[in-house]
Amino acid sequence: MADADRLFHTYHAPLVRYLTRRLGDRDWAEEVAQETFLRALRQETIVNERAWLFAVATNLVRDEARTQARRRRHLALLAEEEREAVAEQPVTSMERAQEAALARRAVESLAERDRLALLMREEGLDYPEIAEALGLSAGSIGTTLARARRRLAETYEAMQRAADAREARGGTYGRS
Amino acid sequence: MADPEDGRMNGEHLDEGVVHAWLDGQLSGPDAARIEAHIAGCVACAAIVAEARGFIAASSRILTGLDGVPARVVPQSRTRTRVWQVRAAAAVLIVALGAAAVLRDAGGRLDQIRGESADSRRPPAASPPPAPAKAADSEAATPAATPSPSAAASPAHTTPRSAVPAPSQHAAQVLQHEPQHDPQQLLQQKELQDQQRENKKEAALDDARQRSVAARAGYLGNQNVAPVPRDTPPAAPPPVMTSAFAAKAAPSSVGGNRPPTASADSTVSANVAGAFSVRRVASNAAYRRCAGQVVTVSQSAGASAHLTTVRLDSAPQGAPVRGFVVAATNGQGNLGGWWIPVGADSAVVALTNPGAAAGAPAADSVSAGIGGAIPVTVTRVRCESP
Numbered sequence: 001m002a003d004a005d006r007l008f009h010t011y012h013a014p015l016v017r018y019l020t021r022r023l024g025d026r027d028w029a030e031e032v033a034q035e036t037f038l039r040a041l042r043q044e045t046i047v048n049e050r051a052w053l054f055a056v057a058t059n060l061v062r063d064e065a066r067t068q069a070r071r072r073r074h075l076a077l078l079a080e081e082e083r084e085a086v087a088e089q090p091v092t093s094m095e096r097a098q099e100a101a102l103a104r105r106a107v108e109s110l111a112e113r114d115r116l117a118l119l120m121r122e123e124g125l126d127y128p129e130i131a132e133a134l135g136l137s138a139g140s141i142g143t144t145l146a147r148a149r150r151r152l153a154e155t156y157e158a159m160q161r162a163a164d165a166r167e168a169r170g171g172t173y174g175r176s
Numbered sequence: 177m178a179d180p181e182d183g184r185m186n187g188e189h190l191d192e193g194v195v196h197a198w199l200d201g202q203l204s205g206p207d208a209a210r211i212e213a214h215i216a217g218c219v220a221c222a223a224i225v226a227e228a229r230g231f232i233a234a235s236s237r238i239l240t241g242l243d244g245v246p247a248r249v250v251p252q253s254r255t256r257t258r259v260w261q262v263r264a265a266a267a268v269l270i271v272a273l274g275a276a277a278v279l280r281d282a283g284g285r286l287d288q289i290r291g292e293s294a295d296s297r298r299p300p301a302a303s304p305p306p307a308p309a310k311a312a313d314s315e316a317a318t319p320a321a322t323p324s325p326s327a328a329a330s331p332a333h334t335t336p337r338s339a340v341p342a343p344s345q346h347a348a349q350v351l352q353h354e355p356q357h358d359p360q361q362l363l364q365q366k367e368l369q370d371q372q373r374e375n376k377k378e379a380a381l382d383d384a385r386q387r388s389v390a391a392r393a394g395y396l397g398n399q400n401v402a403p404v405p406r407d408t409p410p411a412a413p414p415p416v417m418t419s420a421f422a423a424k425a426a427p428s429s430v431g432g433n434r435p436p437t438a439s440a441d442s443t444v445s446a447n448v449a450g451a452f453s454v455r456r457v458a459s460n461a462a463y464r465r466c467a468g469q470v471v472t473v474s475q476s477a478g479a480s481a482h483l484t485t486v487r488l489d490s491a492p493q494g495a496p497v498r499g500f501v502v503a504a505t506n507g508q509g510n511l512g513g514w515w516i517p518v519g520a521d522s523a524v525v526a527l528t529n530p531g532a533a534a535g536a537p538a539a540d541s542v543s544a545g546i547g548g549a550i551p552v553t554v555t556r557v558r559c560e561s562p
Binding site for chain 1: 191192193194195196197200202228230231232234235236238239241242243
């Protein structure tokens with residue numbers, strides 16, 4: 001591709017953000033984005049650049065995820081350690097970390113297709129682009145997003161309530 | 177958007193998917209107008225719309241919470257390397273202590289043993305075993321030639337050292353084969369050999385780790401980091417990787433992207449030289465915030481020769497690398513990136529996010545590198561005053 005500069009300028013930030021939200025690791029996201037751009041440079045023609053890039057990035061993550069199940073379990077373990085480490089941080093950081101952990105769990109609770117559609121929409125992809133990237137019909141994207149948003153909000157809220165309840169119980173025990 | 181979803185109704189009311197499509201601005205003008213008219217006269221659908229607005233806002237807010245993730249939470253094989261290195265070091269330490277104890281004991285009983293030896297009147301050995309120094313050398317070469325963690329940490333490796341004969345017997349052997357050596361000299365020689373063996377092991381087993389350390393050291397100021405010695409073979413062979421992900425899983429995959437603690441108020445250059453197994457955009461060089469927020473990234477002399485010959489992981493044979501990537505980040509996330517074509521030996525990038533609001537955090541880290549490709553380039557990151 002002759003316009004590698006433009007492609008990179010335009011899509012690098014949203015693609016990395018999408019992948020970071022998807023993967024929970026910025027370095028990993030950068031790496032996948034890099035691989036995606038390298039593939040784009042080798043591609044002769046791309047009709048819809050944004051849909052193509054997001055589709056390739058999604059597939060790269062998916063391909064690796066198939067063979068890296070053990071690593072993902074380890075990732076969860078490390079994320080737990082990360083949360084424990086954050087406990088020594090100031091309160092604001094801890095709250096932020098807890099919110100991030102809740103958000104991560106809520107997002108992970110979504111079905112894969114719903115999650116990807118939602119993350120792509122957040123990066124500004126329109127319905128036809130999401131449909132193209134995920135191999136869905138454009139007519140189903142509204143329903144997919146509606147379901148994803150509802151479940152995400154409800155799951156997050158439920159988790160937050162549970163966390164608040166745990167915290168309240170812990171406080172009571174602590175005082176007794 | 178001409179779409180079957182447009183205007184779809186759930187009984188007499190709007191389908192939730194249609195409402196979201198409408199709120200997302202994905203419906204064509206006539207469809208949107210029709211929905212708007214319907215909502216104006218339908219309390220139930222107006223409630224659906226209000227709820228959908230809430231879900232859209234809530235999901236956006238929740239997803240924003242995912243942006244503050246730590247970097248490098250993905251497990252690296254370096255962790256495993258550390259574990260076995262610790263084990264190997266412990267094994268070496270135990271062996272050294274054991275040898276020291278044995279030799280100390282040998283020194284104390286020397287006179288007694290000389291007496292025993294004279295009494296026994298044993299004839300000299302017909303075929304004396306190889307000199308201890310040679311044996312030690314061959315042992316020391318083994319880990320360098322086969323830098324396998326399991327081999328180095330396995331009990332078999334330590335057996336020749338730990339299976340030291342009983343003190344008096346060992347001392348007798350020392351007396352028989354090296355009567356001219358003082359026990360203290362033997363002890364020193366032993367320790368020296370152990371130290372050499374440990375050094376060789378360390379050097380051969382994690383070459384890339386050393387490079388990473390060297391790279392990080394280069395970020396901390398105006399210091400030129402000497403190229404990593406190439407006399408030891410890399411732990412992982414690969415001049416060509418089959419995929420960036422495979423490279424990430426390699427023991428040398430940890431890049432130097434962790435922002436250094438030092439900050440630069442004026443001009444700072446970090447020269448990172450040597451052979452790197454570059455596999456990620458953030459492997460080569462990083463730069464801490466500077467006053468000007470303007471950075472020049474350039475390839476140092478000789479790097480272009482590498483870049484024109486390195487083959488990307490999945491590129492056709494002979495295809496040249498076309499450029500390298502510069503990325504700027506801060507604690508809030510990625511601020512942007514620049515693709516620098518090969519041929520341009522430098523690029524000036526402004527470390528501000530064009531889309532960011534005034535007062536938004538500036539970039540505190542810049543990294544550059546070529547992804548999925550090896551070996552090595554040399555990258556310089558220079559921070560300049562505005």
